[in-house]
Amino acid sequence: MAILIIEADESRRATVHRFLQRAGYLTDLAPSLAAATAKLAVRHYEFVLLAQTLPDGEGLTLLHEAKRRNYQAAAFILLMATDAVDDRLRGFAAGADDCVARSTTLLELERRLRSIARQRFGRPRPRISFGAGFELDLAGRRLRHGSQAVDLSRSQFDLLHHLLRHRGRPLTREQLGAHIGKGSEGSNYIDVHIMNVRKALARFAPPDFLQTVRGIGYQAA
Numbered sequence: 001m002a003i004l005i006i007e008a009d010e011s012r013r014a015t016v017h018r019f020l021q022r023a024g025y026l027t028d029l030a031p032s033l034a035a036a037t038a039k040l041a042v043r044h045y046e047f048v049l050l051a052q053t054l055p056d057g058e059g060l061t062l063l064h065e066a067k068r069r070n071y072q073a074a075a076f077i078l079l080m081a082t083d084a085v086d087d088r089l090r091g092f093a094a095g096a097d098d099c100v101a102r103s104t105t106l107l108e109l110e111r112r113l114r115s116i117a118r119q120r121f122g123r124p125r126p127r128i129s130f131g132a133g134f135e136l137d138l139a140g141r142r143l144r145h146g147s148q149a150v151d152l153s154r155s156q157f158d159l160l161h162h163l164l165r166h167r168g169r170p171l172t173r174e175q176l177g178a179h180i181g182k183g184s185e186g187s188n189y190i191d192v193h194i195m196n197v198r199k200a201l202a203r204f205a206p207p208d209f210l211q212t213v214r215g216i217g218y219q220a221a
Helices: 012-021 032-040 059-069 085-094 104-120 156-167 173-179 185-203
Strands: 001-008 024-028 047-051 075-078 098-102 128-129 134-136 143-144 149-151 210-213 217-218
Touching: 001 012, 001 032, 012 024, 012 104, 012 173, 024 032, 024 143, 032 047, 032 149, 047 059, 047 104, 059 075, 059 085, 059 156, 075 085, 075 104, 085 098, 134 156, 156 173, 156 185, 156 210, 156 217, 173 185, 185 210, 185 217
Parallel strands: 001 024, 001 047, 047 075, 075 098
Antiparallel strands: 128 134, 134 143, 143 149, 210 217
């Protein structure tokens, strides 16, 4: 899922960004209302994490604007300076899906993201069909082509699943590495994994859907 983090504090913004990327989310950053509005106008996000106060205005201003424009039905979580009841009520009245104090741990914040995702976007499909006859069984963590099993390592399975979850969107090697817990191994690590995934798939059907995006990384078409 893609998340826009709107936060003026550079250190806080970077901390939330790193945590959510390691948890497998795609994140964009905006330090102000103006920067956030520009991103929301051209990109789709499942979630928007919105600071209560920003250099060029209040987060509630963007909430009101989002309600008017719909912004592709993203779920908004207001990050508040305090946990005051009046502030939370104002946030919910403005259209926030949740209001969270800045003191809330990142682990709890991520749990709230999951809870809202289940309610708003539904549970992930237990199986994903793709390519020429491939099917990813998420519950059993198996890949099949017809009735035949395709042998993948745990990291290769997770890499393929992450690409399919964001089908049509290029992912950088850094994003892919962070998702499988190998962010410090270097981009060549991901290139080798992709090569091995393609080899495993090619035994059954052409893996044309798994595309290299020059200068960026990879995407599943």
